[in-house]
Amino acid sequence: MHFWTKQDNPHPRDPASRSSRHLADLGELVTWFSKSLIKVDFSKVLASATHVQPVADQNGLINPGKHPKKNQTVAAGGDTFGRPENNVKDGVDYNIPSKKAGIAMSSFSIIVPKLGPSAEFENTLASILRYRLPKHQVIVVHSDQQPDTYGLSGEVEFVESTGQPNLVRFFNLGVEAAQGAVMNFIRPGVEVTHQWFVGAIRALAQWPYCAVTARLADSRDRSKIVSTGISIDHRMCPRHCKDVTALGPSSWAAFYRRDVIKLIGAIDETLDEGFLDLDLALSITSLGLKSRTSTDGVLTIQSAGRLNIRSSEKTGFSAQRMIQRHIPTKNQPAHSILAAAGECIHSIWRPSRFVQMLGRPAARSKRATDIAFARQLALARHELLELRQKTEQKLDSSPKRAA
Numbered sequence: 001m002h003f004w005t006k007q008d009n010p011h012p013r014d015p016a017s018r019s020s021r022h023l024a025d026l027g028e029l030v031t032w033f034s035k036s037l038i039k040v041d042f043s044k045v046l047a048s049a050t051h052v053q054p055v056a057d058q059n060g061l062i063n064p065g066k067h068p069k070k071n072q073t074v075a076a077g078g079d080t081f082g083r084p085e086n087n088v089k090d091g092v093d094y095n096i097p098s099k100k101a102g103i104a105m106s107s108f109s110i111i112v113p114k115l116g117p118s119a120e121f122e123n124t125l126a127s128i129l130r131y132r133l134p135k136h137q138v139i140v141v142h143s144d145q146q147p148d149t150y151g152l153s154g155e156v157e158f159v160e161s162t163g164q165p166n167l168v169r170f171f172n173l174g175v176e177a178a179q180g181a182v183m184n185f186i187r188p189g190v191e192v193t194h195q196w197f198v199g200a201i202r203a204l205a206q207w208p209y210c211a212v213t214a215r216l217a218d219s220r221d222r223s224k225i226v227s228t229g230i231s232i233d234h235r236m237c238p239r240h241c242k243d244v245t246a247l248g249p250s251s252w253a254a255f256y257r258r259d260v261i262k263l264i265g266a267i268d269e270t271l272d273e274g275f276l277d278l279d280l281a282l283s284i285t286s287l288g289l290k291s292r293t294s295t296d297g298v299l300t301i302q303s304a305g306r307l308n309i310r311s312s313e314k315t316g317f318s319a320q321r322m323i324q325r326h327i328p329t330k331n332q333p334a335h336s337i338l339a340a341a342g343e344c345i346h347s348i349w350r351p352s353r354f355v356q357m358l359g360r361p362a363a364r365s366k367r368a369t370d371i372a373f374a375r376q377l378a379l380a381r382h383e384l385l386e387l388r389q390k391t392e393q394k395l396d397s398s399p400k401r402a403a
Helices: 017-049 095-101 118-131 167-177 197-202 260-266 273-286 312-325 330-344 352-358 363-397
Strands: 108-113 137-142 157-160 180-185 211-218 222-226 231-233 238-240 253-257 288-300
Touching: 108 118, 108 167, 118 137, 137 167, 157 167, 167 180, 167 260, 167 273, 180 197, 180 260, 197 211, 197 253, 197 288, 211 273, 222 288, 231 273, 238 273, 253 260, 253 273, 260 273, 260 363, 273 288, 273 312, 273 363, 312 330, 312 352, 312 363, 330 352
Parallel strands: 108 137, 108 180, 137 157, 211 288
Antiparallel strands: 180 253, 211 222, 211 253, 231 238
């Protein structure tokens, strides 16, 4: 942390300049202290969370213990895990990686919300239809009366949403319609490339990883990475990071295991759309599971400026709800005070932060809902623990383990 000195200020007698610098130092101090507090709390969450490592779940989506041997004979009409192997495109057998990963490459659902400019949506959907595999499920969630203007009903499943377009609602509807073991949520403006899904499916077959984010580059300069996922700041707000230390995926190009998202449940639609990613990332962390950034390929986004989250009353409302949903009750008052104090100080040179602070008190009306959600996560973590114990007992009683 850097504090004011005479060398930093060419006019040390100027009281306005000196007081401005002191206010900035105070803001940095509040930011640093609140970040440290958040770090401590999340380390406690991670330490108390049960890092389950189940061998197989009831849907057979997790690799059952051992990978197939290199020379192992595959049963006719299916792979080692009993899944069909007839998914070949352009002369490439995409089932080969599925034998090693434990999740079939064909068990993949792509969800595209119809939001934003029509041209961006069309470009995104065209790139998906070009590079996806024949058995991949493509879902378009919309609120239009005539969504299929291009005659794609045979290739795309259209899911209608009522009311005004809402990204969180579109995500929930897409999850309900998805059938693949892995889901890819892609927002309009992102264009995919050849085999963009292969690395993510391989990664998601390795427990406890249940979320993968794709690296996003500016379409005007593919060497410029603009996002590798989202992280969290001292205000409990999401922000895009550009390294591999992301807390979770960005909804612009996110891969999730469907069974884990179903376990978490529907995301609250009253949250700001920028908090969809953060709520999922914190929920996954609370379950003791992990996220990672894919290093296999880079997707492009047409409007990198849209990644920025604007400050508003709804932003403050959603940020306060992140505290209520994911921070232990005894630590919530300290987090709330520090977040509001930081926004109040920063509002001196960024007035939008003051507007954001005004939205925080309204989150109290959702406290009961957030407490219920926290209890739901605790029950889900307990279910994962029971699953781990059952699978371990099954392995201990197996003839090979007994021998």
